[in-house]
Amino acid sequence: MCPADALITTCPACAKVLFARYDLSAAASEMSPASLASRPWNLSRYAEILPVQDWATAPMLGEGGTPLHEAPTLGREFGFDRLLVKDESLNPTGSFKARGLAMAVARARELGAVTVAIPSAGNAAAAMAAYAARAGLRAIVAMPRDVPPVMKAECIALGATVLLVDGLIDDCGKVIRAGAAAHGWFDVSTLREPYRAEGKKTMGIEIADQLGWRLPDAIIYPTGGGTGIVGMWKAFAELEAMGLIGPERPKMIVVQAAGCAPIVRAFESGAAHAERWPNATTIAAGLRVPAAIGDYLILTALRESGGTALTVTDAEMMEGMTLAARREGMFVSPESGAAFIAARRLRESGFLKPEDLTVVFATGSGLMHTDLIATPDAVIDPTAPDLTAAIDRRMAAGSR
Numbered sequence: 001m002c003p004a005d006a007l008i009t010t011c012p013a014c015a016k017v018l019f020a021r022y023d024l025s026a027a028a029s030e031m032s033p034a035s036l037a038s039r040p041w042n043l044s045r046y047a048e049i050l051p052v053q054d055w056a057t058a059p060m061l062g063e064g065g066t067p068l069h070e071a072p073t074l075g076r077e078f079g080f081d082r083l084l085v086k087d088e089s090l091n092p093t094g095s096f097k098a099r100g101l102a103m104a105v106a107r108a109r110e111l112g113a114v115t116v117a118i119p120s121a122g123n124a125a126a127a128m129a130a131y132a133a134r135a136g137l138r139a140i141v142a143m144p145r146d147v148p149p150v151m152k153a154e155c156i157a158l159g160a161t162v163l164l165v166d167g168l169i170d171d172c173g174k175v176i177r178a179g180a181a182a183h184g185w186f187d188v189s190t191l192r193e194p195y196r197a198e199g200k201k202t203m204g205i206e207i208a209d210q211l212g213w214r215l216p217d218a219i220i221y222p223t224g225g226g227t228g229i230v231g232m233w234k235a236f237a238e239l240e241a242m243g244l245i246g247p248e249r250p251k252m253i254v255v256q257a258a259g260c261a262p263i264v265r266a267f268e269s270g271a272a273h274a275e276r277w278p279n280a281t282t283i284a285a286g287l288r289v290p291a292a293i294g295d296y297l298i299l300t301a302l303r304e305s306g307g308t309a310l311t312v313t314d315a316e317m318m319e320g321m322t323l324a325a326r327r328e329g330m331f332v333s334p335e336s337g338a339a340f341i342a343a344r345r346l347r348e349s350g351f352l353k354p355e356d357l358t359v360v361f362a363t364g365s366g367l368m369h370t371d372l373i374a375t376p377d378a379v380i381d382p383t384a385p386d387l388t389a390a391i392d393r394r395m396a397a398g399s400r
């Protein structure tokens with residue numbers, strides 16, 4: 001056990017991941033379905049099992065409480081009786097990274113941190129920058145130099161110092177750890193401090209809450225560092241200990257990119273840890289994580305839940321984005337596109353049955369990825385003598 005009232009990263013004895021622990025029987029007496037009925041749909045709804053001490057001054061921006069949409073058209077197309085989408089694109093800064101970083105930054109501020117720092121290919125950096133600005137902390141971000149310009153711009157707009165690194169995300173991690181050691185920055189890298197997982201676990205609590213304190217049969221999650229899988233798996237254990245759910249668990253399903261799939265490979269080979277994936281490449285920055293500190297935790301959740309792990313190509317992710325956008329009106333990130341394709345593939349293979357209530361995670365917004373979308377450049381001259389003919393010529397060229 002490590003004391004919870006000091007800034008901590010990983011375990012000082014074994015360097016593994018630390019988890020927050022609560023008095024769950026005390027929490028259970030406060031956090032009943034009846035008492036929850038009158039609470040707002042944000043992270044403070046589950047305050048008894050979250051680390052923040054003072055919610056009144058915590059740097060909150062409206063994270064959490066995202067919709068659990070029905071996806072009737074894609075559900076029918078893929079062969080599910082009911083397909084649900086947890087739409088995380090509606091979080092502040094456009095991804096579910098907001099949940100984890102809200103908790104990490106809030107707690108870092110409460111424990112006296114002055115500067116928070118993160119290696120990130122985009123969404124985590126933007127989320128940290130936003131909460132640091134809100135909390136009055138200094139923000140340092142290390143990003144691969146080829147990060148999309150929109151991600152850099154968002155961090156700079158939010159006041160972060162951006163360090164561009166000639167390398168991948170784990171090289172950025174090296175830069176942040178060097179700066180942290182030299183200058184006392186507090187490193188909020190994935191699972192290197194205990195509270196991002198606490199924020200991410202609220203996704204699992206919300207799903208149970210939104211389904212009337214039952215869990216779905218399967219959760220399909222595009223996985224990079226794995227904070228979400230690890231956090232939700234912890235949440236389910238806590239909810240069971242509190243008597244809010246029973247011992248049943250959804251099949252936890254990891255989706256990774258064909259060009260970076262360390263967890264899938266380890267799952268298939270039966271390994272307890274994942275080997276670093278060399279030369280990771282994918283359009284999905286959230287999935288471009290060649291080595292995850294929590295690999296053993298992700299693999300445990302997969303195996304204990306009877307879940308599985310699969311890869312999706314970049315082209316398929318794009319197809320998934322298009323399907324979600326055109327069939328269901330959700331413009332989501334490539335990572336989310338991967339999750340939709342995985343749902344289809346697992347129905348085709350029979351791993352999931354029509355009656356399996358399945359939740360697909362849309363983890364981020366498509367708005368950060370407009371560079372992936374072909375857009376028309378033909379223009380119509382509004383002074384053309386035959387404007388209808390000009391319109392018809394353009395229409396005949398199709399939607400692009």
Ligand SMILES: *Cc1c(COP(=O)(O)O)cnc(C)c1O
Nearest residue numbers: 224225226227228286335363364
């Ligand atoms: C970070 C990220 C992921 C991966 O999430 P983890 O919980 O770290 O595995 C997936 N999708 C998007 C959009 C992300 O930003």
